[in-house]
Amino acid sequence: xxxxxxxxxxxxxxxxxxYSCYCVTYQDKAVMIDCGPHYERDAIEKNLSKDFIFDIDAxxxxxxxxxxxxxxxxxxxxxxxxxxxxxxxxxxxxxxxPKRPPKDHPYIKKAGSAxxxxxxxxxxxxxxxxxxxxxxxxxxxxxxxxxxxxxLTTPGHCEDHISLKLGDTALIGDCAQFxxxxxxxxxxxxxxxxxxxxxxxxxxxxxxYLCAHGRAFSAEEWLGQPIE
Numbered sequence: 363x364x365x366x367x368x369x370x371x372x373x374x375x376x377x378x379x380x381y382s383c384y385c386v387t388y389q390d391k392a393v394m395i396d397c398g399p400h401y402e403r404d405a406i407e408k409n410l411s412k413d414f415i416f417d418i419d420a421x422x423x424x425x426x427x428x429x430x431x432x433x434x435x436x437x438x439x440x441x442x443x444x445x446x447x448x449x450x451x452x453x454x455x456x457x458x459x460p461k462r463p464p465k466d467h468p469y470i471k472k473a474g475s476a477x478x479x480x481x482x483x484x485x486x487x488x489x490x491x492x493x494x495x496x497x498x499x500x501x502x503x504x505x506x507x508x509x510x511x512x513x514l515t516t517p518g519h520c521e522d523h524i525s526l527k528l529g530d531t532a533l534i535g536d537c538a539q540f541x542x543x544x545x546x547x548x549x550x551x552x553x554x555x556x557x558x559x560x561x562x563x564x565x566x567x568x569x570x571y572l573c574a575h576g577r578a579f580s581a582e583e584w585l586g587q588p589i590e
Contacts, residue, residue, distance in 0.1 A: 364413065365578065366570065368529045370508060373572070376409040378402045381429050382574055384533060385415055388507050394421040395526065395533050396574065397433035400489060406433065407440075418443050420506050422498060424535025425523040426451040427460050430574060432489030439494075446498035448515070451522035458491035461520070469550050480549050485536075498524065516563065518556025519547045530569040537563060540576030544584045547575075 366373040370388060377383040383396035383406065392415055398406050410416070418441040423431050426447060434445045434455055447455055454460060462481050463470060470480050496502075503513045503526070512527035519536045526533045536547045537559055550556050563571065564585060570578045 363409070365572075366531050370510065371528050371531070373528070373531060373533075374409075374413045374415065375572075376406055376413065376415070377574075378405045378409075382572065382576075383430070384572060385410065385413070385418070386507060386528060386533075387415075391419045391506055392417060393506050394418050394437065396424055396430040396535060397421055397437050399429045399484060400432040400436075403433050403436060417441060421445045422503075422506075422526070423447040423451070423455065424525065424533070424574070425520050426454040427485035427520065427536070428487040428489045429485050430535060431455055431460075431492075432458070432487075434492035434495065435490045438492055443494075445492050445495040446502060447495055448522045448524050449497040452495055452497055454522070455495045456491050456493065458489040460486050460488070462486045463549065463551070467551075469553065483549060485549065512566075514562065516559040518550060518552055518559045520551045521555075523559075525563065527566055527568065531572060532563060532566055532568045532570075533572045534563060536574050538571070538584075539573050540579045540583075544579055 363375050365375050372387045374385045375382055376385050377398055380402055381398045383398045386393045420443050438445050500513050503511050514525045516523050516525040516537050538544050539547055567581045570580055572578050
């Protein structure tokens with residue numbers, strides 16, 4: 363479904379109710395942003411077809427968790443395209459082994475009894491490794507999405523998380539989610555890092571933030587007050 367269009371970009375939500383992944387078209391290129399959990403593969407493929415997207419030039423992953431990356435090998439083979447991710451996540455995606463938080467992780471302790479479910483979350487399930495994964499650089503991002511793209515390291519949910527700003531839109535993966543209001547992700551690897559990431563993303567003052575879970579939201583909704 364087309365959700366955003368300006369002079370340079372068209373952005374489609376090709377995800378499902380479980381995970382929103384996106385496709386960005388720029389000039390003659392189409393770039394998939396995240397590729398969803400493996401059990402949503404058929405639905406994502408159908409959504410691509412519904413939007414008449416029959417070729418993908420590259421896949422960019424916001425991070426290496428299962429729910430964002432587990433279809434990497436399938437779609438990279440289907441479209442014969444590379445997968446790009448932050449340098450620190452290359453081996454994780456190649457092996458399909460996202461890092462599981464230990465039981466003594468501070469965030470799990472803080473969550474108390476609810477923290478027991480964290481290591482069992484779908485995000486940490488092993489998945490089929492991708493052999494076509496490469497480190498994402500600013501140069502590659504600009505080759506795919508133009509000189510105006512802003513590539514940001516946005517850790518907090520996990521260390522290897524990145525976000526992209528395209529015009530007045532930011533694609534932020536699991537940095538935040540929207541459920542009646544803007545919330546932190548279910549699991550936070552480092553709360554201090556996430557706080558800095560939120561400051562950075564809010565400072566972009568984007569018209570819309572596209573997250574992996576929940577609907578898009580504006581800077582005003584994030585702050586709770588209008589931005590001048």
